[in-house]
Amino acid sequence: MSANIIDGKAFALGLRERIAAQVANFVAAAGRKPGLAVVLVGEDPASAVYVRSKGKATVAAGMASFEHRLPADVAQDELLALVDTLNADPAVDGILVQLPLPGHLDELAVTTRIDPDKDVDGFHPVNAGRLATGLEGFVPCTPLGCVMLLKDQLGDLTGLDAVVIGRSNIVGKPMAQLLLKESCTVTIAHSRTRDLSSVVKRADIVVAAVGRAEMVKGEWIKPGATVIDVGINRTATGLVGDVDFAGAASVAGAITPVPGGVGPMTIAVLLRNTLVSAGRREGVAIDEVAL
Numbered sequence: 001m002s003a004n005i006i007d008g009k010a011f012a013l014g015l016r017e018r019i020a021a022q023v024a025n026f027v028a029a030a031g032r033k034p035g036l037a038v039v040l041v042g043e044d045p046a047s048a049v050y051v052r053s054k055g056k057a058t059v060a061a062g063m064a065s066f067e068h069r070l071p072a073d074v075a076q077d078e079l080l081a082l083v084d085t086l087n088a089d090p091a092v093d094g095i096l097v098q099l100p101l102p103g104h105l106d107e108l109a110v111t112t113r114i115d116p117d118k119d120v121d122g123f124h125p126v127n128a129g130r131l132a133t134g135l136e137g138f139v140p141c142t143p144l145g146c147v148m149l150l151k152d153q154l155g156d157l158t159g160l161d162a163v164v165i166g167r168s169n170i171v172g173k174p175m176a177q178l179l180l181k182e183s184c185t186v187t188i189a190h191s192r193t194r195d196l197s198s199v200v201k202r203a204d205i206v207v208a209a210v211g212r213a214e215m216v217k218g219e220w221i222k223p224g225a226t227v228i229d230v231g232i233n234r235t236a237t238g239l240v241g242d243v244d245f246a247g248a249a250s251v252a253g254a255i256t257p258v259p260g261g262v263g264p265m266t267i268a269v270l271l272r273n274t275l276v277s278a279g280r281r282e283g284v285a286i287d288e289v290a291l
């Protein structure tokens with residue numbers, strides 16, 4: 001068997017076109033563009049690349065992009081003051097502070113300073129609580145993008161066995177919540193899980209978000225399973241995921257590649273969340289089902 005390769009890049013492009021169409025409707029109704037503010041602290045080259053591609057995608061969708069670059073040694077108070085300014089700015093619908101932050105800065109303090117109703121990353125504890133409780137809020141972009149790919153691939157997910165490997169607040173935990181909402185039977189595995197290969201072997205859906213290059217082996221995958229690889233690891237041989245792609249692709253029913261799988265979805269969903277935020281803030285209807 002040879003897996004269907006899930007083209008996240010193509011799916012993300014289609015999503016971005018549907019977003020752009022609704023951005024045009026929003027602009028006509030509200031008389032302004034949806035606005036996304038991105039804050040980058042320091043000069044980490046990988047972060048700078050992501051921030052640049054976010055800015056380009058934002059403008060391409062017809063939205064306003066506000067980029068704020070602060071020096072690596074910026075004081076905590078100064079960063080918090082910028083967040084306060086963005087919270088109060090009516091042209092800003094979404095705020096993203098690029099993580100990780102330099103070590104002297106308190107990521108939780110910064111994340112919790114963002115107005116939960118502008119928190120398009122969905123990292124604020126209020127939004128984590130809303131997701132866990134079934135309330136309207138913002139869902140973290142990467143897991144929401146993964147669910148979109150899964151539903152596109154599999155249709156209804158009800159009753160499927162899903163294993164999420166990784167328990168981070170930004171991917172693993174919200175991913176598990178979303179799969180539960182889709183009525184999957186969800187297992188969260190992590191670095192302390194015993195006999196991980198047997199746990200993975202049961203799964204119809206495997207989501208790998210551990211941050212360890214090619215850690216999930218092809219022999220662990222149930223034949224025909226759908227494998228979503230969230231990992232982005234830079235190695236001597238280039239960019240690889242958390243899954244041994246060649247091994248898994250020979251047994252899986254479908255699998256996301258790295259690059260070109262989950263990564264492009266993250267940015268597209270960020271634009272989606274920004275548009276949804278703008279609609280809520282201005283009382284303009286956004287057709288989320290059509291996105």
Ligand SMILES: Nc1nc(=O)c2c([nH]1)NC[C@@H]1CN(c3ccc(C(=O)N[C@@H](CCC(=O)O)C(=O)O)cc3)C=[N+]21
Pocket residue numbers: 050096097098099100121141232239258259260261262263264265266267
């Ligand atoms: N507050 C915050 N929110 C984030 O969403 C956030 C963040 N901080 N910090 C960094 C991570 C990483 N991230 C990615 C976005 C797009 C790709 C992406 O488009 N990747 C492409 C290209 C990969 C490449 O060539 O580098 C792909 O996988 O095909 C990857 C990673 C968002 N992050």
Ligand SMILES: [Mg+2]
Pocket residue numbers: 166167168190191210
């Ligand atoms: Mg973990």
